[in-house]
Amino acid sequence: MNKTGTSDLKYLFNPRSIAVIGASRTPGKIGHDLLKNIVEYGFKGEIYPINPVADEILGYKAYPSIKHVPGEVDVAIIVVPVDKVTSVARECGEKGVKFLVVITSGFGEVGNVEAEEELLKIAREYNMRILGPNIFGYTYTPVRLNATFGPRDVLEGPIAFISQSGALGIALMGWTIMEEIGLSAIVSVGNMIDLDVVDISKYLAEDPNTRVITIYLEGLKPNTGFKFIEEMKKVTKKKPVIVIKAGRTTKGMVAVASHTGSLAGTDHLYNAAFKQAGIIRAYTIEEMFDYARLFATQSIPRGDRTLIITNGGGVGVIATDVAEETNVPLLSPSSDLISKLRETMPWFGSPKNPVDLTGQAGVDNYVKALKIAFESKEVDNIVLLYCRTAILDPRDLAKAVAELYNDYRDTGKPIVAGFVGGLDVREAISILNRSGIPAYPSPERAVSSLSKLLEYRS
Structure with a gap:
């Protein structure tokens, strides 16, 4: 699969149809709460719950597999156990799905690199893009899409937030509501086996509904530092980018490795990279959104x-x-x-x-x-x-x-x-x-x- 420009992310952020594979009738389960957010936040596209034993979930007809869905599917959100993800991904490829949003964890962050490699191989075979795995989903407020299992009533606004941490991202969704901070997009990137912070930032740099991009970053994949600097230079010439970089200390770097499997790297190297790329660095969550609030309005x-x-x-x-x-x-x-x-x-x-x-x-x-x-x-x-x-x-x-x-x-x-x-x-x-x-x-x-x-x- 060749990575092209940012236009091919259009149907991730503005999908015509979404399938939730692993949709559940049981409140409190991720497959239920995520589907409910999509429905109740007001998404206007087609919604297809996938569950082999349910006829209907939240008022929508359920299908036993992605293969049984009658129409095209732009985005498949995968909420199944890790050992079933690759088989589901192959079915999505055969269906012609454009994007896989893999909520499931248990991949590279716990040393299961083989599963990541197999998943990526399948995606390339069928020309699909992957967001994740190990994520809480994503939100794009201009089209009333909240495909997460976090808080539902995200406020619409011009600030985009990309998070490498699932738990922190969910918490900040609620925090931004409390602080009356409006968001255009929230994107959980997790292990970044395909789409990464740079890919999402490049798309948002062209997004007319986004004025400033904020990022919680733990680290980059090996051998991607040069790409990060060169590509983010292009982004920051169009829109301000504010990053809070975690894993600044020795013990913090160890924590990052166990969390997402990323390389935290020494802090002075990241400082140099941010400076070269024109990125504004924040050291606290409060600072990041303080700065973003100003860029969003002034x-x-x-x-x-x-x-x-x-x-x-x-x-x-x-x-x-x-x-x-x-x-x-x-x-x-x-x-x-x-x-x-x-x-x-x-x-x-x-x-x-x-x-x-x-x-x-x-x-x-x-x-x-x-x-x-x-x-x-x-x-x-x-x-x-x-x-x-x-x-x-x-x-x-x-x-x-x-x-x-x-x-x-x-x-x-x-x-x-x-x-x-x-x-x-x-x-x-x-x-x-x-x-x-x-x-x-x-x-x-x-x-x-x-x-x-x-x-x-x-």
């Missing part, structure tokens, strides 16, 4: 001159420190800009950078300062900070900022917010995020995220 800035607007000196100082530590240049305002900003605050405020509106600031003070920042040719990027005060309800501020942003969204001037406080501040953060302004519960996270936007620009 344009690449025209310049790096950054203005901080705050109602608290302390958070302004913290933001300033982080800006210097992460190479975010702070604007030195002109006398004209200082004069304009002076009019937005009490006499004891500071119109320099950070712009300190003081704890007496209300919605009007913030709105006036933001208008000046958006309209100033000196300002390329805006960091908006807020500390909870008795004077100003954070939700009122968030609503006003969101409304103002509608007038300046098309300027392409990035804005990021850091709101510090309690539960009402969390509500305000949610309001901002829903409006398209990336907002975080600390100044550090806001400025650090902006630094990655500037890093990608350079």
Whole structure:
């Protein structure tokens, strides 16, 4: 089987028909829960449950084998014991299936390399592609496809997530729902005996519904490092790619080998590879999605001159420190800009950078300062900070900022917010995020995220 371009992955992400081989009538079994997700998330294509002893599952006619399905099948999702996978794969090949999504584990990750080789041999014989094995499935929200046994109600959005870990991927599906992070795709790649991180990334780089690609990576297959660098260079020229690389320590590398059978490699080699490929590295899950949230909503800035607007000196100082530590240049305002900003605050405020509106600031003070920042040719990027005060309800501020942003969204001037406080501040953060302004519960996270936007620009 020759690997061609990315267009041949079209029917993986936008299938006309799906068969679930190993579909079950029993709730709690993978073959049942995965099929239920496909059905209830709203997939509009043909759905074929395959079960030799069932007539109907979840309202769909069941078939004893893939051979008995009357129509064409683009994707076959395999949820059968490992010793039955190859025979099922051959039946799929004879049927003309285009893609095998192999959920089953018990392959190379436990030393069963022979089974992987046989499976790949069959796929090549029949010109099929394989996602997996040892995966939890995949999701593509624009066509309402959730072919996983993870959480069902994934939010639609412009962030794609590729995971080499099944359990972590499932957990993060639920976490992104809780954090109101919208996803275009979730792809579990597992052992990557055929389709790998690069193949999926290349496809998503051309996907109009994806703005940023995030990856949880444990390691690469032997002798694929050069391909990874060269191909990912092409991807990052089109869209930002953010990677969290696990197995950074000696014991972590051992854990990776036992998990997916991949080669973790020394961390400095991966750092060098990421740098060559233009990949942004994150060190925590929180960082990865913090950065992604910003890339998903904001344009690449025209310049790096950054203005901080705050109602608290302390958070302004913290933001300033982080800006210097992460190479975010702070604007030195002109006398004209200082004069304009002076009019937005009490006499004891500071119109320099950070712009300190003081704890007496209300919605009007913030709105006036933001208008000046958006309209100033000196300002390329805006960091908006807020500390909870008795004077100003954070939700009122968030609503006003969101409304103002509608007038300046098309300027392409990035804005990021850091709101510090309690539960009402969390509500305000949610309001901002829903409006398209990336907002975080600390100044550090806001400025650090902006630094990655500037890093990608350079």
